[in-house]
Amino acid sequence: MKADNIFSNIPKNPDMEIFERLAGSGRVSIERIISHGHASPASGWYDQETSEWVIVLRGEARLCFDDQTSIHLREGDYLNLPAHRKHRVDWTAPGRDTVWLAVHYRE
């Protein structure tokens, strides 16, 4: 068997956030997300059918929610977003990569 590294093969200064599925099945998807100062479109919320467990492995980010609250995430911080908990990525650290790991799953 061979291992890959979550911090490898990161494109330099990508124009958009990069979503990459690493493993999973029909009911679960394990995904790497690379942000580079990106935020979600200001107009829209993520309103997902599945729950999402997410951790910041490198960098920094701020998530905000439709009840006007927000949360600042540093390296190692994780949280669970239940399905239909509307959220968006308000900010990620400029000039560097923020590496997320996300697990989407059905309850």
Next chain:
Amino acid sequence: MKADNIFSNIPKNPDMEIFERLAGSGRVSIERIISHGHASPASGWYDQETSEWVIVLRGEARLCFDDQTSIHLREGDYLNLPAHRKHRVDWTAPGRDTVWLAVHYRE
């Protein structure tokens, strides 16, 4: 909402490996594992009903398999262990914590 940190609340010099479920549902379990120089019992293999995606977030470890191969995992290294792929933890870095994140899921 509140975040937790994967590197927080690590007991000092635990006698045994520590397994802690962080999130999940009936079909998926997201788990933190802390090793502190521990290895699996030499006599037994993990032979699991579920697939397991695993990443080393801190520390170092070596997994070995029943076909006599082994793999050394450093920070950020991940791999997917299909169900019934027999494996054991052969070694983890002595004198420090090795922090794993594991996602168990059904295909």
